[in-house]
Amino acid sequence: MDFPLPPVGEGLLEVELTRWLVRPGDAVARGQSMAEVMSDKASMEVPSPFAGTITTLSAAPGTKIKVGQVILSYTPVGDGSAKPPSPSPLSSGRGDEERQPTPQTPFPKKEGGEKQKATSGSSLLRGEIGEGASPRSNGHTTTLPPAAPSVRMLARKLGVDLSLVRGSGPHGRILLDDLTPYLTPRPSPSARPASAPSGTDTSKLDFGIAGTRQKLIGLRRRIAEHMVESKKHIPHYSYIDECDLTDAVKLRTQLREPLAKAGVKLTYLAFFVKAVARALKEVPIVNSTYDEAAGEVVLHDKYHIGIAVAAPSGLMVPVVKDADKKDLATIATDIERLGNDAKSGKSKLDDLRGSTFTVTSVGGIGGLISTPIINHPEVGIMGVGKVVKRPLYDANGALKPSDIVYLSFSFDHRVVDGAIGAAFGNAVTRYLQTPAVLLLPETFGG
Structure with missing residues (x-):
């Protein structure tokens, strides 16, 4: 029998097959994951609605597959009553309501589901999973909120009590995005992060295998596409400066x-x-995006700073929102939470969206200077090297040991001229060299 790709999310007609979890000849049980697919930077596993033996696989990892397209064939076992799900879009109306036994009777265990993980700031799979209320009692039965069967299976597989989940959809409906904190990450074997904040554990990075060829699949391919888009559309130029970080240390x-x-x-x-958030207020043009279609520079009045994180699944850029309004301790707490979520594959969609400027660091691994690629469609990025001890002359001409860091800026030359880029770099350096100012509210600290 043929198995077509079932609906995988609201409005999604095509996904990328990133890897098979079964091989021809494998016996699969109902609910067993058979393949991993990805849309943008959200991935999920396709569960088996049947019990049987896989006979053929009809698509190769790295290819695009459409909903309703046959992706494998199998020989059913048992009573043979299992049928592949219809490829037509799932409804969230009455037909999705499910009756369950009375509360005195244990709920039957149903296996199967999908796993989704969030990575960089592109759209994630969004699917509805019903009302965010407790199951409704109706005589001798209990009715669960309406939801697409595939999404309902995800909730069961994760063991999520929907009554405890706050829905972000219309009228409080629970969407797949609302379940991301409960998802277990599945690291990509081909991930090769390009840069990361300090403290990166290089033992978790994939350095490749000599003499082999690696196909760009899933997140790694999307990272490549994003980098090409950035370099293709943005005329980069680099500006590098030395910063005395002694007082900050x-x-x-x-x-x-x-x-x-x-x-x-x-x-x-x-x-x-x-420091970047403060400097962006002094040089607003750097806190912008370029609307190519309209030929306009959009200057933002929010200061959302992206931080590049080397996660096992690939380079991710979670965002510290409203960094200008937060003190150092709050920013540090946000950085730790965002970094841990990214590395464990638990980033929320909102944490990956809306950055207006990005900071990336190679200092934790060991580099002095970099030329980072701008996070399109932003117009600037700052790379941070490692902090090193160097002798410097003070104002009196005497040598003294100092803690030095090199700041590497890349700017969109269509928007930021060299003099403006230098002015922004000077502002960042000034705040870092007088770090006590960063402890003060902006009304006092400039």
């Missing part, structure tokens, strides 16, 4: 222990994000 040392007691991990990245 001392301040971090003084604050690290008391903040640690409060459960806050203060890294240098928090200082960089805060």
